[in-house]
Amino acid sequence: MTKLLEVEGLAKNFGGLQVSADISMTLNAGDRCALIGPNGAGKTTFVNLVTGVIPPSAGTIRLAGRDITRLPAAERVRLGLIRSFQVARLFKSMTVREHLELAVLQRDRRTFRLFASVGKVAGLADEVAGLLDTMGLTQAAHTAVGSLAYGQQRLLEIALALAMKPKVLILDEPAAGVPHSESQRILDAIDRLPEDLAVLMIEHDMDLVFRFARTIVVLAQGRLLCSGTAKEIVADPRVREVYLGSRADAR
Amino acid sequence: MTSVAERPDPMSDPVSRHTPPAARRDLGWIGIPLVAAVGLAAYWLLPDDLALLTRIAASALFVLSLDLVLGYGGIATLGQAAMFGTGAYAAGIVAVNWINDPFAMLAAGGIAGGGIALATGALILHARGLTLLMLTIAVGQIVQEVANKARDWTGGSDGLSGIDPAPVLGLFRFDMFGRTSYLFALAVLVAGLLVARRIMRSPFGLACRGVREDPLRISAIGGSPKSYLVALYAVAGVFAGVAGALTAVTSGIVGLDSAGFPWSAEALVMLVLGGTGRLYGAVIGTAAFMGIHHILAASDPFHWMGFIGLFLIGIVLFLPGGIASGLERLGGLLRRKEDRA
Numbered sequence: 001m002t003k004l005l006e007v008e009g010l011a012k013n014f015g016g017l018q019v020s021a022d023i024s025m026t027l028n029a030g031d032r033c034a035l036i037g038p039n040g041a042g043k044t045t046f047v048n049l050v051t052g053v054i055p056p057s058a059g060t061i062r063l064a065g066r067d068i069t070r071l072p073a074a075e076r077v078r079l080g081l082i083r084s085f086q087v088a089r090l091f092k093s094m095t096v097r098e099h100l101e102l103a104v105l106q107r108d109r110r111t112f113r114l115f116a117s118v119g120k121v122a123g124l125a126d127e128v129a130g131l132l133d134t135m136g137l138t139q140a141a142h143t144a145v146g147s148l149a150y151g152q153q154r155l156l157e158i159a160l161a162l163a164m165k166p167k168v169l170i171l172d173e174p175a176a177g178v179p180h181s182e183s184q185r186i187l188d189a190i191d192r193l194p195e196d197l198a199v200l201m202i203e204h205d206m207d208l209v210f211r212f213a214r215t216i217v218v219l220a221q222g223r224l225l226c227s228g229t230a231k232e233i234v235a236d237p238r239v240r241e242v243y244l245g246s247r248a249d250a251r
Numbered sequence: 252m253t254s255v256a257e258r259p260d261p262m263s264d265p266v267s268r269h270t271p272p273a274a275r276r277d278l279g280w281i282g283i284p285l286v287a288a289v290g291l292a293a294y295w296l297l298p299d300d301l302a303l304l305t306r307i308a309a310s311a312l313f314v315l316s317l318d319l320v321l322g323y324g325g326i327a328t329l330g331q332a333a334m335f336g337t338g339a340y341a342a343g344i345v346a347v348n349w350i351n352d353p354f355a356m357l358a359a360g361g362i363a364g365g366g367i368a369l370a371t372g373a374l375i376l377h378a379r380g381l382t383l384l385m386l387t388i389a390v391g392q393i394v395q396e397v398a399n400k401a402r403d404w405t406g407g408s409d410g411l412s413g414i415d416p417a418p419v420l421g422l423f424r425f426d427m428f429g430r431t432s433y434l435f436a437l438a439v440l441v442a443g444l445l446v447a448r449r450i451m452r453s454p455f456g457l458a459c460r461g462v463r464e465d466p467l468r469i470s471a472i473g474g475s476p477k478s479y480l481v482a483l484y485a486v487a488g489v490f491a492g493v494a495g496a497l498t499a500v501t502s503g504i505v506g507l508d509s510a511g512f513p514w515s516a517e518a519l520v521m522l523v524l525g526g527t528g529r530l531y532g533a534v535i536g537t538a539a540f541m542g543i544h545h546i547l548a549a550s551d552p553f554h555w556m557g558f559i560g561l562f563l564i565g566i567v568l569f570l571p572g573g574i575a576s577g578l579e580r581l582g583g584l585l586r587r588k589e590d591r592a
């Protein structure tokens with residue numbers, strides 16, 4: 001099996017606050033892994049570290065064998081390490097279609113064409129139409145994102161990640177804020193991803209987690225608590241205590 | 252009952268629904284032909300004011316370059332005149348020493364303006380906000396000081412004179428009434444608008460809009476915000492350089508003030524007045540500012556700046572998008588009336 005993403009001893013301190021401590025994990029080609037943990041466990045911080053949004057205090061990150069610990073975020077993206085944002089982070093004045101056009105053009109490094117017309121770039125319109133169709137956004141193609149329903153913004157967030165043709169895809173709570181009727185669409189899209197892609201999904205909705213994940217990693221207070229198959233995790237008493245238990249109590 | 256179709260939203264216009272929004276924002280195809288038509292009409296209607304009209308056209312091209320930087324890139328700058336001045340001096344020096352063909356002068360200005368923008372942009376564009384503002388001002392001061400010290404080439408504080416451009420295309424002499432000057436300036440301005448619009452609808456323009464809105468999101472799709480900003484700054488530098496060269500061609504002299512801080516600041520005022528991020532807003536703002544200046548300065552030479560100030564405050568308070576946004580709203584109202592009729 002090809003190791004795509006290898007994280008070793010990753011740690012992050014904000015001042016005196018230790019938000020991530022000694023996290024090690026591996027994602028292989030074809031993995032469908034869920035990262036779970038209570039609020040504030042450091043899941044988003046972990047994503048930010050891996051994708052290069054913030055520098056780690058310690059540890060190494062390798063992508064397909066190459067050390068990317070010091071690489072800027074954009075270069076990691078170019079190597080195929082793509083993430084979506086927990087809170088939709090989009091260009092407010094651009095339409096849905098323009099977002100996807102930009103993502104595809106950027107992926108193909110065709111954004112430094114000054115005198116071409118976006119509408120006439122070969123193959124672009126078809127690919128964008130396909131992405132719109134996959135995420136059910138065709139109707140909203142010409143709507144500016146600022147006036148788009150939040151659920152649809154989430155779908156666009158995923159579509160953007162898909163447009164990048166990732167090798168490793170990290171989805172930070174892709175279904176947060178999406179109506180239940182629409183979250184099926186997100187799972188469908190994830191189901192249709194190429195088999196050899198490694199997907200790490202952060203999610204609180206356990207229904208989604210169990211439907212998606214073959215393996216689960218549990219994070220608590222910035223540390224890896226345990227990892228294993230879905231069955232093992234459900235049976236693990238420590239997990240029940242920090243996560244599932246507290247959730248069940250809350251309900 | 253308010254249905255989606257009744258919102259004063261350009262989406263409700265059946266024609267614009269199929270055009271990309273960038274096209275809608277510059278009033279579709281009307282904006283640029285309108286500038287050309289009004290410019291030609293002014294040629295017939297105001298034959299005694301051709302000198303003023305020529306200055307407006309050349310300045311509008313300069314303000315357009317600022318719109319590329321500020322309106323499309325979100326780069327705060329008070330040093331755009333550095334590129335204008337460099338372009339003007341380059342064109343003047345080329346004309347005085349080597350060739351005086353007007354198109355060669357424009358090319359020299361564009362290359363010089365783009366070159367200085369590329370070099371300085373790469374150095375300063377990692378900065379943001381106030382720091383960047385200070386750095387752009389500093390670049391302007393340096394260019395001005397270099398021009399001041401290089402007397403042999405630039406004439407120093409006396410200015411560079413003796414620029415005598417050859418006839419346009421070898422056919423049209425620059426006459427004493429300024430007719431050729433004006434028509435040449437208008438043609439260059441319209442060409443500049445067309446090129447700028449083309450660039451802003453290109454993949455590059457799309458990426459620049461993304462950088463302005465959220466640089467981090469651009470990195471998250473694999474782009475480097477800084478390289479877009481530097482490229483955009485250089486492109487705008489070419490426009491500013493050509494504008495400077497156009498001023499050298501049509502006025503025959505280049506002074507130190509062409510690279511000065513006041514000229515940068517004035518361009519910003521004109522752009523805000525007209526409306527940013529629309530291209531033709533630059534033309535409207537320049538025409539309004541310089542037109543009002545001309546009229547008021549003649550009737551009330553002591554207080555005209557005060558009137559401009561009041562006018563600017565009024566625009567910013569009541570039309571935050573500038574005069575152009577007011578026209579767009581008006582256009583929207585008219586269109587809705589037509590739809591109902």
Ligand SMILES: Nc1ncnc2c1ncn2[C@@H]1O[C@H](COP(=O)(O)OP(=O)(O)OP(=O)(O)O)[C@@H](O)[C@H]1O
Nearest residue numbers: 014017019037038039040041042043044045046086
């Ligand atoms: N830039 C920062 N500076 C200081 N503390 C931070 C910073 N970013 C995150 N934290 C803290 O780190 C902890 C982990 O935050 P993080 O967003 O990674 O949690 P999470 O597991 O994604 O939570 P959620 O499930 O709510 O999304 C929190 O206590 C948060 O307050």
Ligand SMILES: [Mg+2]
Nearest residue numbers: 043044045086
């Ligand atoms: Mg989070």
